[in-house]
Amino acid sequence: MKILQQIREARMDEEVIVAEAASGMRVAVARKPGYSTAAGYFGLRFGSNDVRFRSPEGGEVQVPEGSAHYLEHKLFEGREEKVFDRFGKLGADFNGGTGFSSTSYYFVSSGAFAPCLEVLLDFVQHPMITEERVDKERGIIEQEVRMYEDAPEWRGHFLLHRALYHQHPIRVSPGGPVSEVRRTTAAHLRACFDAFYRPHRMCLALAGDFDPQQVLDWVEQWADPARPGQPLSLAPEEPATPATDWLEEEFAVSRPHVWLGWREGGGPGLGRPLLQQRVLSGLAMDLLFEDSSVVHEALYREGVIDDSFGAHSSYDHDWGYVSVQGLSDDPERFAARLREEAARFAAEGPLAADFERVRRAAWGATVSGCQTPASLAGSVLHSLLAEVEPFEYLDVLAGVRREDVAEWAARVLDPAQSAVAVLRPPK
Amino acid sequence: MSPSQTLPDHLELAPEVHLLTLPEPRFKRVLLQVHFERPLDADTPARSLLAQVLQQGSAAYPSRRALARRQEELFGAGVGLDSGRVAESSMLSLTCGCVGERFLPQGEKILADVLGLGRELLEAPLRGAGGSACDADVFAREQAQMLRQIDARSDDRSAYAFYQFVRQMCADEPFARFTLGTRAEALALQPDDLERVRTDLLARAAVQVVAVGPFDRGALRAQLQEWFANSGANLGGGADCSNNRGGDSGGGAPPADPSRREVVARPQPVTPGALREFHQQMSIDQARLLLGFRFPAPQDACAMEAMVLANAVYGGGLHGRLFQVVREQRSLAYGISSSPYLVKGLMVVSAGIDAAAHAGVRDEVLHQAGEMAAGRIEEQELAMAKASILNGLRGLGDSAGSLARFHLREFRLGFQRSPEQRAAQIDAVELDQVAAAASTWQADCSYLLSGDDGPASAATSSEEVSA
Numbered sequence: 001m002k003i004l005q006q007i008r009e010a011r012m013d014e015e016v017i018v019a020e021a022a023s024g025m026r027v028a029v030a031r032k033p034g035y036s037t038a039a040g041y042f043g044l045r046f047g048s049n050d051v052r053f054r055s056p057e058g059g060e061v062q063v064p065e066g067s068a069h070y071l072e073h074k075l076f077e078g079r080e081e082k083v084f085d086r087f088g089k090l091g092a093d094f095n096g097g098t099g100f101s102s103t104s105y106y107f108v109s110s111g112a113f114a115p116c117l118e119v120l121l122d123f124v125q126h127p128m129i130t131e132e133r134v135d136k137e138r139g140i141i142e143q144e145v146r147m148y149e150d151a152p153e154w155r156g157h158f159l160l161h162r163a164l165y166h167q168h169p170i171r172v173s174p175g176g177p178v179s180e181v182r183r184t185t186a187a188h189l190r191a192c193f194d195a196f197y198r199p200h201r202m203c204l205a206l207a208g209d210f211d212p213q214q215v216l217d218w219v220e221q222w223a224d225p226a227r228p229g230q231p232l233s234l235a236p237e238e239p240a241t242p243a244t245d246w247l248e249e250e251f252a253v254s255r256p257h258v259w260l261g262w263r264e265g266g267g268p269g270l271g272r273p274l275l276q277q278r279v280l281s282g283l284a285m286d287l288l289f290e291d292s293s294v295v296h297e298a299l300y301r302e303g304v305i306d307d308s309f310g311a312h313s314s315y316d317h318d319w320g321y322v323s324v325q326g327l328s329d330d331p332e333r334f335a336a337r338l339r340e341e342a343a344r345f346a347a348e349g350p351l352a353a354d355f356e357r358v359r360r361a362a363w364g365a366t367v368s369g370c371q372t373p374a375s376l377a378g379s380v381l382h383s384l385l386a387e388v389e390p391f392e393y394l395d396v397l398a399g400v401r402r403e404d405v406a407e408w409a410a411r412v413l414d415p416a417q418s419a420v421a422v423l424r425p426p427k
Numbered sequence: 428m429s430p431s432q433t434l435p436d437h438l439e440l441a442p443e444v445h446l447l448t449l450p451e452p453r454f455k456r457v458l459l460q461v462h463f464e465r466p467l468d469a470d471t472p473a474r475s476l477l478a479q480v481l482q483q484g485s486a487a488y489p490s491r492r493a494l495a496r497r498q499e500e501l502f503g504a505g506v507g508l509d510s511g512r513v514a515e516s517s518m519l520s521l522t523c524g525c526v527g528e529r530f531l532p533q534g535e536k537i538l539a540d541v542l543g544l545g546r547e548l549l550e551a552p553l554r555g556a557g558g559s560a561c562d563a564d565v566f567a568r569e570q571a572q573m574l575r576q577i578d579a580r581s582d583d584r585s586a587y588a589f590y591q592f593v594r595q596m597c598a599d600e601p602f603a604r605f606t607l608g609t610r611a612e613a614l615a616l617q618p619d620d621l622e623r624v625r626t627d628l629l630a631r632a633a634v635q636v637v638a639v640g641p642f643d644r645g646a647l648r649a650q651l652q653e654w655f656a657n658s659g660a661n662l663g664g665g666a667d668c669s670n671n672r673g674g675d676s677g678g679g680a681p682p683a684d685p686s687r688r689e690v691v692a693r694p695q696p697v698t699p700g701a702l703r704e705f706h707q708q709m710s711i712d713q714a715r716l717l718l719g720f721r722f723p724a725p726q727d728a729c730a731m732e733a734m735v736l737a738n739a740v741y742g743g744g745l746h747g748r749l750f751q752v753v754r755e756q757r758s759l760a761y762g763i764s765s766s767p768y769l770v771k772g773l774m775v776v777s778a779g780i781d782a783a784a785h786a787g788v789r790d791e792v793l794h795q796a797g798e799m800a801a802g803r804i805e806e807q808e809l810a811m812a813k814a815s816i817l818n819g820l821r822g823l824g825d826s827a828g829s830l831a832r833f834h835l836r837e838f839r840l841g842f843q844r845s846p847e848q849r850a851a852q853i854d855a856v857e858l859d860q861v862a863a864a865a866s867t868w869q870a871d872c873s874y875l876l877s878g879d880d881g882p883a884s885a886a887t888s889s890e891e892v893s894a
Contacts, residue, residue: 011530012455034453036431037822084755088746091814110821140754143761146713147779150584252710254579291495300491306572307479327579357499364503364526368456372825426710
């Protein structure tokens, strides 16, 4: 195992070794002395957005929406023995998750780290995908998709994505629609696995009270040999402006649920630029809409927003947007007032005192955020997948200037870049 | 000694005011919770509204914005009030969290200020014009918001199904009372009701304080001692409470009298009759099935752990029998699990299902409960249930929140065990004890929430539930 970096983060009292296995797999280990649990997070950049791609061998492949999520489910079936049973015998917590651009699998164990790590590396690298097994899972996935479809928060979130984007795959939820789940086959899932689940594309983050060198040796022993080749995702052409400025549908809710989003023209790519946009958008939304802001107080007193109100930012390599959402009896007023206040913020920028106070709060949340081995391993994997250094967030946060937030706001919080989504109760 | 082997220091600050402290320098964040416990009674909705109103400002920080800014200045500290329920107790909880001082850039001292801010919310609320109990506009706004939350219950399908299920199953019991109450109850609240329940909480509630993380035990204890030794003495904050509608603290701030604090009684046992079935329809895609069992509340640690293991074998997780049979073998549900309410003597099975499969899922749930009661439990099932619980207990020491929850639960149950001591007791439970625990389950109530096109006569004695 080749050691690439040893990172000592004094501000958080953490240390991480980043290494590379012979196969090219990126591995990060963080020692947490005195902790009882140890955690492993294993992931890759392959998510629900990757439905059309060129395989490393050159052929173009189109798979049903939701294939990455379906594949995640199938990996948990294992080969001879179910992964549920293998982890169950070891008493470990485990699960997986599929996002738009990544998939990850994890365990948290106390006292059985090595066997859990072996199970994790085994089941993710060696699936058995047959038509019979894919068929068997279909009903379960349909139920999961339908469960999400019943949740107003979920439904409205994707309604907003459809308003903001013309073609981009984030218009569709990671599980995909039921109709797509029904046409997914073993051949589709095998094509995804073969193209994307290659050792050099995988990242592994481990944290616990263990000997890092021993752990790196285990990983080298259990990791598959190299299988070179890069798949290429074929994203549709996406215009730089929203698809529409208003989209709504009827849904069984008590009051209208409203989302308002502002999008970037494109995405920042990976690495430091992505982190920079995440920091800037997070600070801007806090400055503009947190409880401590003048805007929040005014809108709360006017009755435009209530405690259902929240703000959110989402950035990855090829998209970026910020949004607010809440319940409102008057969605038009909600949207108009929030757009107005965002435009005012974009024109005036933040006050220096506000900026320093909000940055101090963000610093506190970041420093104390990675407490357990599981939260540290999850955070480190997130950094590896974004192609940034673990803890680099703190450096970016320290270096960002008030003018940077002002520039970000002037660029993004433009009414022309915004769209509204509304779920209305049936008439 | 690791946190898994350590017992918190327990100090009774005043009669029925208990402090549990577990300093742990490894953690980056301090967690401190102050729980005020009263019965789950007609004042429960008032306590919920009180928690909301108190967070809109205090005497020193007279707006929500001012409070939020103060927390940001304290390096993103969190100070909040919340209302909740545990068994048949109504809880109003103050939660304070902040970065451990050794991680602050200049080693700033902030914990005392954070706790002080929390105390300020409760003891020095924002008053209305002329010294009235609270600002009329704030009250009206927060009451309107509470009404909207009540109206929006059905938007969260899972929580709504649980709400309706409990309202049916436990109709005449305090357990059927939820924190927000009904629309009529919320609408009837007046500003003076909030002042009455506030003074009642501060003077008469049993209090449990738990603190975990990087803090100095002596300094924290001294600050809390100063608070609770004087609790009840500083309740009015200049309020004119002469219009109180009743309650024991009417007519102004009561004198400090800590001996008046009351411990909430345990729930009364309920013996069910034949299985009752309820069915409700609304516009949803995935149906929700809930099935409730009663059992006599276990009276000692051994019986309690046997019941915990019985639930774990039955439906306590991915290794549970319900998940394995209903989801994995029969593909009838995406998720299915069971949860025990040990003090109440209740176990609730919850599943997200295709409505057409309702009868099949219900029958399988009942069948598997019967199998367990008859002792048909595999050693392997018990081993996996134990492994899962023991793994969780061994990992508790890594999280301040988990440690706080664990020791608070132990205190409320009347035990005083470390996670390792509890783990040893669980490990010692035998298969026949688990079967004996399962044999006490009695199915009481089944509730189905399905889409408009669901099985209209899915329940054998279907009753409509008004939404």
